[in-house]
Amino acid sequence: MNEKKYAALEKEISPKTPYLRNCIKAFLVGGTICLIGQFVALFYMTYFDFTERTSSNPTVSTMIFFAMLLTGFGFYKKIGQIGGAGGSVPITGFSNAVVSAAIEHKSEGYVLGVGGNMFKLAGSVILFGVFSAFVVALIKTILVKLGVVSW
Amino acid sequence: MVARGLLTFKTNPSIASTGVTAGPLEKKSPFVSLFDKMYDEEQSGAGTNEQGHAKMMEDACMIALSKVDSVPEDADFLLIGDLVNQMTPSNFCAATVGIPYMGMFSACATSVSTLITAALLTDSGFSKIAIAGAGSQHNAVERQFRYPIEYGSQKPETSQWTVTAVGVAAVTPNKKGMPSIVCATIGSVVDLGMTDPLNMGAAMAPAAADTLQRHLDGHGTKITDYDCIMTGDLGKTGFELYKTLASNNGIDVTENFRDAGEEFYGEDPSFFAGASGAGCSSTVYFSEIYAKMLQGEYKRVLLIATGALLSPLSFQQGDTIPCIAHAVELTMK
Amino acid sequence: MISIFITAFVVGGLICVVGQLLFDVAKLTPAHTLCLLVVIGSVLDGLGLYEPLIDFAGAGATIPITSFGNSLTHGAMAEAEKHGLIGVLTGMFEVTSSGISSAIIFGFIASFLFKPKGTI
Amino acid sequence: MLIILFLVSGCSLIDNDFEVQNYSAMDEQEVKDVLASDDRLASAVVLFFEEELIVGVRAKTFSRFHKTKIEKDIKKQLKEKYPDLTITVSADSKIKMETKKLIVKEDQEKLDIGIKKIKSLLKEET
Incomplete structure (x- = not known):
C-alpha cells in the first residue's frame, strides 16, 4: 500500500464533506448574524446621533460584546459547529477567537496567560x-x- | 522468543486488577457501569485541567492498588503516560503516589506500550506489582493540539472527541483465574502521508493493520483464535479503513473486530466519529474487555492500541502524521 | 426600510458562504480563511468597491471580517490623502480601532467572568 | 420672519413618497422636478429653511451601490436651480430621518439647531 493508493482509499471511505449543506448553513447563520447587526445599527441610528456610516463602529462593538457573552456561556462553539464559516467570518467570530483564547489561558495568570495568548488566533x-x-x-x-x- | 519487536512471555504475567476513572461527559458511555469512579466536573475539583488530570490518574492508581489489597508502598513500578506536553499530569501523579516511575509516551497507544513494559518487568522477575496505564483529559488535550475549548470551529464528521478518562492495570506475576499477558508485538511507525489532524482515524488505520498482520504472522495465530480483536481509537472512519486494509491483506474480517473509539460514546452523533485519546483504549480495555474476560465470555483477546505521533508543531510545519500501533495478547485460563 | 435588512442578510450570508467554500473546498484552516478575507476586503476598498457594498448592504458588509480590512485601508487612505505617504502609517487604526479595542476590552473582561466549559 | 407655511401632503403633487416642507420664499417646484426625474430614488424629504436646503433621499435597493454618485448628481442639479442656497443632499437614512423629524415637529424656533446637527452628523466620516 503506497501513499497514493491509500489517499484514494481514504477519500472513498471517509464521509464526504456535505458542501451544499455546509454552505446553506453558513449562509443562514452568517446572514442571521448580519441581520441582527443591522437591527443593532438601526437602534443606534434611531436613538443616538449616528448615521448609516458612523453607526458601524458602535454596531461592531455591540456585536463583539454579544459574542463575548455567548462564548463565555459556552454557546458560541455550538454556533460555530452548525454555521461553520457563518460563525467565524462575522466580527463575532473574531470576538469568539479573542475571548475563547483569553478565558482558556486564564489558568496561566493574567499577564502571561491572558495577555500573552489573547491574540493567539486573532x-x-x-x-x-x-x-x-x-x-x-x-x-x-x-x-x-x-x-x-x-x- | 524475541524477534523484530515480537515478544512472548514465559511466565504469563497477570492483570490482577484495574482502576478506571472518567469525567462527566463519559457518563454517556455504554461502558459507564464498569468504570470505578466518575467525576461531576471536568477538572475533578482541582484548580486546572492538568491538576484535575493528575488527580484522576492518582485515583485510578489507588483504586487498582486497593483492589489487590495493596498500598503504593507495595508497588514496584509505575508506568503511565498521557498526551499533555512533557506528560506533566503523569509526573505529578507519580510525585503524589510515590511509586518508582517511568513516564511512557506512545500517544494513544500508551495503554498497551505500558502494559507490555510492565509484563516484561514482571516476566524478568523484577516486579511484583507494576501499575501500567494511560489517560487523557479533553480540555487539556484539545487546547494543546487544536483550539481553545470555547472556540467555535466546525469539526468534520471524521473528527474524534478526546475522552476524559484514565485506565490503569496492576500487573503481577501469574495468578490463576486472572487474565494474563501471553505475547505482544511492538509496532513500527507507519506513515502513509495523512496530514489532517481532524481525521486521525484514517492516519492510524494503516499502523493498526500493519501490527495486526505482524502479530498474526509472527506468533503464528489466526483471526479465529481470538474471541475479540480490539483496536484502540480508530473511530468510525478509521475503523472502516482498517477493516478494508485488513481484508485487502487477506484477513477475514469478522464480527470479532471491535474498536474502542467507535464504541466509547455509543451512537451519539455529537461526538462525530467517536472517541480518541490515550484514555480511550485504556479505559475500555481495563473495564469492558477485562470484565468480559473475568466472566469467561472472552478467552483470548488481541488488543491493538493505536497512536498518532503528531505534535502541534509538526502539524503546523506541514509534516505528515506518523502513527504507531502496539499489540498485546491476553488469555484467560 | 425593509430592503436594507434583506440585503444585509443576503450579502452577509454570501460572504460567509465564500468563507465556507474556503474551508471545505480549498481546505484552509479558519485562521487562513479569515486572513484571506481580510486581505480581500482591503483590496476591494483599494479599488473603491467596498464602500458601495456597505451602502448597499449595511451590516451585511460591515459585520463580516472583510470590513476589518476595508476600514484599515480606508483609514490609511484617508490620512494618506491629507498627509501624503506618512499618513499611510498614521491613519491605519483611525477607523478600525473600535473593533480591536472592544475585542481587547471585552476579551479581558471575559477572562475575569468566565472559564472554559468543555461541554458539548 | 416671513414664513409661508406650505404644507404639502405630497400625494397631490409629485409622488407618494416625496415630501417637501418649505419655510422659505423659494420656489419648490424645481426641487420636485429634479427629484421626480431621477428614477433611482424611492423617496425623499425636502426642507427649505432660510438659506438652507436639505434633501434627504432614499435610493432604490440596487441604486444604493451608487449612493455617493446620486448625492453628487442631485446636489449638482439643485445647485444650478438654487445658486443662492446652501444645499445639503444625503442618501443616508439617518439624515432623512432627522429631516423628517424637523418637518413633523413644525417648531421653527429650533430649526436652525436641527439643521446644524444634521450637518455635523454628515461631517463625521467613517
Whole structure:
C-alpha cells in the first residue's frame, strides 16, 4: 500500500464533506448574524446621533460584546459547529477567537496567560489586515502621485 | 522468543486488577457501569485541567492498588503516560503516589506500550506489582493540539472527541483465574502521508493493520483464535479503513473486530466519529474487555492500541502524521 | 426600510458562504480563511468597491471580517490623502480601532467572568 | 420672519413618497422636478429653511451601490436651480430621518439647531 493508493482509499471511505449543506448553513447563520447587526445599527441610528456610516463602529462593538457573552456561556462553539464559516467570518467570530483564547489561558495568570495568548488566533487577522491595508494604501498613494488615479 | 519487536512471555504475567476513572461527559458511555469512579466536573475539583488530570490518574492508581489489597508502598513500578506536553499530569501523579516511575509516551497507544513494559518487568522477575496505564483529559488535550475549548470551529464528521478518562492495570506475576499477558508485538511507525489532524482515524488505520498482520504472522495465530480483536481509537472512519486494509491483506474480517473509539460514546452523533485519546483504549480495555474476560465470555483477546505521533508543531510545519500501533495478547485460563 | 435588512442578510450570508467554500473546498484552516478575507476586503476598498457594498448592504458588509480590512485601508487612505505617504502609517487604526479595542476590552473582561466549559 | 407655511401632503403633487416642507420664499417646484426625474430614488424629504436646503433621499435597493454618485448628481442639479442656497443632499437614512423629524415637529424656533446637527452628523466620516 503506497501513499497514493491509500489517499484514494481514504477519500472513498471517509464521509464526504456535505458542501451544499455546509454552505446553506453558513449562509443562514452568517446572514442571521448580519441581520441582527443591522437591527443593532438601526437602534443606534434611531436613538443616538449616528448615521448609516458612523453607526458601524458602535454596531461592531455591540456585536463583539454579544459574542463575548455567548462564548463565555459556552454557546458560541455550538454556533460555530452548525454555521461553520457563518460563525467565524462575522466580527463575532473574531470576538469568539479573542475571548475563547483569553478565558482558556486564564489558568496561566493574567499577564502571561491572558495577555500573552489573547491574540493567539486573532492576531494573524490583525497582522494581515494591517499589512494589506498598508500595501493597498501605499500603492494607491503612489498611483495618485503619478496621476494615474484620483482619490 | 524475541524477534523484530515480537515478544512472548514465559511466565504469563497477570492483570490482577484495574482502576478506571472518567469525567462527566463519559457518563454517556455504554461502558459507564464498569468504570470505578466518575467525576461531576471536568477538572475533578482541582484548580486546572492538568491538576484535575493528575488527580484522576492518582485515583485510578489507588483504586487498582486497593483492589489487590495493596498500598503504593507495595508497588514496584509505575508506568503511565498521557498526551499533555512533557506528560506533566503523569509526573505529578507519580510525585503524589510515590511509586518508582517511568513516564511512557506512545500517544494513544500508551495503554498497551505500558502494559507490555510492565509484563516484561514482571516476566524478568523484577516486579511484583507494576501499575501500567494511560489517560487523557479533553480540555487539556484539545487546547494543546487544536483550539481553545470555547472556540467555535466546525469539526468534520471524521473528527474524534478526546475522552476524559484514565485506565490503569496492576500487573503481577501469574495468578490463576486472572487474565494474563501471553505475547505482544511492538509496532513500527507507519506513515502513509495523512496530514489532517481532524481525521486521525484514517492516519492510524494503516499502523493498526500493519501490527495486526505482524502479530498474526509472527506468533503464528489466526483471526479465529481470538474471541475479540480490539483496536484502540480508530473511530468510525478509521475503523472502516482498517477493516478494508485488513481484508485487502487477506484477513477475514469478522464480527470479532471491535474498536474502542467507535464504541466509547455509543451512537451519539455529537461526538462525530467517536472517541480518541490515550484514555480511550485504556479505559475500555481495563473495564469492558477485562470484565468480559473475568466472566469467561472472552478467552483470548488481541488488543491493538493505536497512536498518532503528531505534535502541534509538526502539524503546523506541514509534516505528515506518523502513527504507531502496539499489540498485546491476553488469555484467560 | 425593509430592503436594507434583506440585503444585509443576503450579502452577509454570501460572504460567509465564500468563507465556507474556503474551508471545505480549498481546505484552509479558519485562521487562513479569515486572513484571506481580510486581505480581500482591503483590496476591494483599494479599488473603491467596498464602500458601495456597505451602502448597499449595511451590516451585511460591515459585520463580516472583510470590513476589518476595508476600514484599515480606508483609514490609511484617508490620512494618506491629507498627509501624503506618512499618513499611510498614521491613519491605519483611525477607523478600525473600535473593533480591536472592544475585542481587547471585552476579551479581558471575559477572562475575569468566565472559564472554559468543555461541554458539548 | 416671513414664513409661508406650505404644507404639502405630497400625494397631490409629485409622488407618494416625496415630501417637501418649505419655510422659505423659494420656489419648490424645481426641487420636485429634479427629484421626480431621477428614477433611482424611492423617496425623499425636502426642507427649505432660510438659506438652507436639505434633501434627504432614499435610493432604490440596487441604486444604493451608487449612493455617493446620486448625492453628487442631485446636489449638482439643485445647485444650478438654487445658486443662492446652501444645499445639503444625503442618501443616508439617518439624515432623512432627522429631516423628517424637523418637518413633523413644525417648531421653527429650533430649526436652525436641527439643521446644524444634521450637518455635523454628515461631517463625521467613517
